[in-house]
Amino acid sequence: MKVLITAGPTREAIDPARFISNYSSGKMGYALADACVHSGLEVLLISGPTQLEVPINCDYIAVESAQEMYEAVEQHIVDCDVAIFSAAVADYTYKTPATQKIKKKEDSLVLELEKTKDILGSARNTFNFTGLLIGFAAETEKLVANARTKLEIKGCDLIVANDISRKDSGFNVDNNQAYLITSKTEQELPLLSKKALALAITQWIKKRLS
Numbered sequence: 001m002k003v004l005i006t007a008g009p010t011r012e013a014i015d016p017a018r019f020i021s022n023y024s025s026g027k028m029g030y031a032l033a034d035a036c037v038h039s040g041l042e043v044l045l046i047s048g049p050t051q052l053e054v055p056i057n058c059d060y061i062a063v064e065s066a067q068e069m070y071e072a073v074e075q076h077i078v079d080c081d082v083a084i085f086s087a088a089v090a091d092y093t094y095k096t097p098a099t100q101k102i103k104k105k106e107d108s109l110v111l112e113l114e115k116t117k118d119i120l121g122s123a124r125n126t127f128n129f130t131g132l133l134i135g136f137a138a139e140t141e142k143l144v145a146n147a148r149t150k151l152e153i154k155g156c157d158l159i160v161a162n163d164i165s166r167k168d169s170g171f172n173v174d175n176n177q178a179y180l181i182t183s184k185t186e187q188e189l190p191l192l193s194k195k196a197l198a199l200a201i202t203q204w205i206k207k208r209l210s
């Protein structure tokens with residue numbers, strides 16, 4: 001059984017010296033890759049830039065932008081039985097990245113952004129993925145309701161939802177307090193280390209595959 005995992009942030013170039021990104025550390029995705037390898041699954045990790053070491057026995061593709069991540073997923077998802085989208089993909093990218101460093105001239109600078117492609121949202125309809133599909137939902141309000149909307153719109157079997165407004169959970173820290181949400185159920189997990197949450201998600205996957 002083969003699992004594709006997206007992880008980390010993406011970087012959207014402004015010019016050769018600058019980019020737009022977010023606070024994702026990649027810890028959740030890398031913990032998932034490690035847990036899946038240890039439970040006997042074959043893993044392909046597609047990751048934006050992080051400070052982390054790639055887990056052993058895991059295939060790895062490094063990407064930078066949302067578009068690069070989209071293309072890597074498009075190419076490899078067909079071979080996979082399970083896909084887990086834990087990356088914090090930029091929702092918007094700079095429309096016209098400069099080839100030379102932008103010089104400091106005016107008092108204000110307006111950057112026009114355009115929407116990136118929704119990679120998880122493309123899995124079912126564009127990539128025709130029929131395997132087990134797991135997404136994450138980073139929310140600051142109406143956690144369960146917003147996550148369930150994402151589950152339905154993106155055609156997921158499971159959404160792992162977390163409240164990113166909490167300081168002790170989610171972005172850039174070691175712990176995560178999550179809900180596991182399916183179309184029929186919702187399970188509130190306690191505050192767990194990302195490694196322990198990765199194990200819980202891997203157990204959920206193994207149960208569904210068996």
Ligand code: CTP
Pocket residue numbers: 006066085086087088089090091116117118119120121134135136137138139150
């Ligand atoms: N996702 C993705 N490609 C994008 C945006 C998001 O694959 N361009 C995936 C994320 O990896 C995550 C899920 O979609 O698994 C939900 O991401 P989230 O940031 O919570 O939601 P968005 O779909 O971006 O919606 P919004 O920002 O409006 O809440």
